[in-house]
Amino acid sequence: MIEKTKIIIMDRDETSRAILKDYINEIENTETAAEFLEYARAAEYAENNECIAVIDISDNEQKAIETIAEINKNNHNVKIIAISNKTTTETIIKTMRAGAKEFITKPVTKTQFINTIKELSASSKALAGDNSCKIISTFSNKGGIGKTSVAVNLAVEIAEMTKEKTALIDLNLQLGDVSTFLDLTPSFDVCYVVNNLANIDKTNITNALTRYKNTSLYVIADPINIENSKEITSEQIKALILELKKTFSYIIIDVGTNIDAKTITALDMSDLILLCAIVNLPAVRNIQRCMNLFKKLNYPQEKIKLVLNRYMENEEIKTTDIEEVVNQKVFWKIPNNYLTMMSAINKGVPVNLINPEANISVNFRDFASKVTDYLITQNIKKNSDSGFVL
Ligand SMILES: Nc1ncnc2c1ncn2[C@@H]1O[C@H](COP(=O)(O)OP(=O)(O)OP(=O)(O)O)[C@@H](O)[C@H]1O
Ligand SMILES: [Mg+2]
Incomplete structure (x- = not known):
């Protein structure tokens, strides 16, 4: 017998609950497992059962968002759909950031609701193909720009924040x-x-990675033996990324500088490419070269974001000049802070541990918010374009 997908509803409005239950009745292999009027009771259920939780956030937005975050933290198997009669971009971002997989504006229409449930229950059954994992690459075709510094500090902050x-x-x-x-x-x-991907226990793939301290960040390290690394194929890279997507919410890739098949595979699979540059003439020329490459690869504009590293106020070349030349807005600027950065690298820690108040540490925290917010907004846009939700 096929096990039914359990759906719980947390909505104080009786009529709204009745409508949702009617919709659920129409979806094969699903059932309304429980209804709740209190966030705490809904959270208690959701933290202990695999289910889809439909949570109305209109009544007490703050409390609802805290509940969503709590459920998400304690049980990753729960897929949360937030519903609300108040829809502002800020609310949507906060809700999705707390861990909701979808956001539907009330009154919830039948097609929207049914499609959303079908999509979510399919993704929980066939873990593969889950689009909730976001891949972010740091790239530059020139060495020494700060790609690794950006990838490492951004990854630490994203893990810490989310x-x-x-x-x-x-x-x-x-x-x-x-x-x-x-x-x-x-x-x-x-x-x-x-x-060894074929032999690794996929349910515990984190064991094959190295956990960074007691955090939710796991690292796949650079090759110990350079000779062996030459044998790695782009197909293997692709298989690895696809496998990691099933377990991880974010994958940050410090991509190589060589434009080869492996680099292109990683870039192809990325949701966001952070094109790293510094402010000088050769670097601006390089940005142009990379933009041309991305154009040839048919990447949509919204996938590529320009990041200026080691930025100093009063740079001779103005940001607006760069934007004009490369026809691309600067997405983010990371200040030049050689002492903090060097000290971090020498001690083998993120800049935040050297001095959390340093301009560069504050900048990386804000950068992590900016990147995750951007990815959430893109996801909402993609879903609404396809008529999926919103
Ligand atoms: N925002 C910053 N302020 C000051 N110095 C920085 C900053 N970002 C990076 N650096 C310095 O630039 C140097 C190169 O950084 P990093 O190794 O991250 O660059 P990379 O692009 O990964 O280089 P490679 O091409 O060798 O992989 C390091 O010495 C680092 O301390
Ligand atoms: Mg590097």
């Missing part, structure tokens, strides 16, 4: 240094993981 499982992959197969930046002694490197 508490979601975050993977950091070092794809600099010749000269990787992510493990040095975080002072990790990995048991396995990227070569081992890709070569």
Whole structure:
């Protein structure tokens, strides 16, 4: 017998609950497992059962969002659909960031609701293909720009802020240094993981990665042996990323500088490419070259974001000049702070641990919010364009 997908409803409005129950009745292999009038009771159920939780956030938005965050923290198997009669972009972002998978505006229409439930129950059954994992790459075709510094500090902050499982992959197969930046002694490197992917217990793939301290960040380290790394194929990289997508909410890839098949595979699979540059003439030319490459690869504009690293106020070349030349807005600027950055690298810690109040540490925290907010907004846009939700 096929096990039915359990759906719970937390909505104080009786009529609204009755309508939702009617919709659920029409979906094959689903059932309304419970109804709640209190957030705490709904949370108690959802934290202990695999289900889809439909939570009305209109009544007490703050409390509802806290409840969603709590459920999400304590039970990753629950898929939360937030419903509300008040829809502002800010509310949607806060709700999704707390862990809701979808947001539907009230009155909830039948087609929207049924499609959403079908989509979510399919993704919980066939874990693969779940689009909730977001892949972020740091890229530059020039060395020494700060790609690794950006990837490492951003990954630490995203994991800290979201508490979601975050993977950091070092794809600099010749000269990787992510493990040095975080002072990790990995048991396995990227070569081992890709070569043994078939034998690794997929339900516990985190065991093949190196956990960064007691956080939700897991690292796939740079190859210990450069010779072995030459054997890695782009197909293996693809298989690895697809496998990680099933477990992780965010994957951050420090992509190599060489434009080869492996780099392109990683870039193709990314939801967001952070094109890193510094402010000088050769770097601006390089941005142009990369933009041309992305154009050839048919990447949509919204997938590429320009990040200026080591930025100093009063730069000779103005940000607006760069934007005009490369026809791309600057997404983020990271201040030049050599002392804090060098000290962090030398000690093998993120900048936040050197000095949380330093401009660069504050900047990375804000950057993590900006990136995750952007990805959530893109997701909402994609879903609404396809008529899925909203
Ligand atoms: N925002 C910053 N302020 C000051 N110095 C920085 C900043 N970001 C990076 N650096 C310095 O720039 C140097 C290169 O950084 P990093 O290794 O991250 O660059 P990369 O692009 O990954 O280089 P590679 O091409 O060798 O992989 C490091 O010495 C680092 O301390
Ligand atoms: Mg690097």
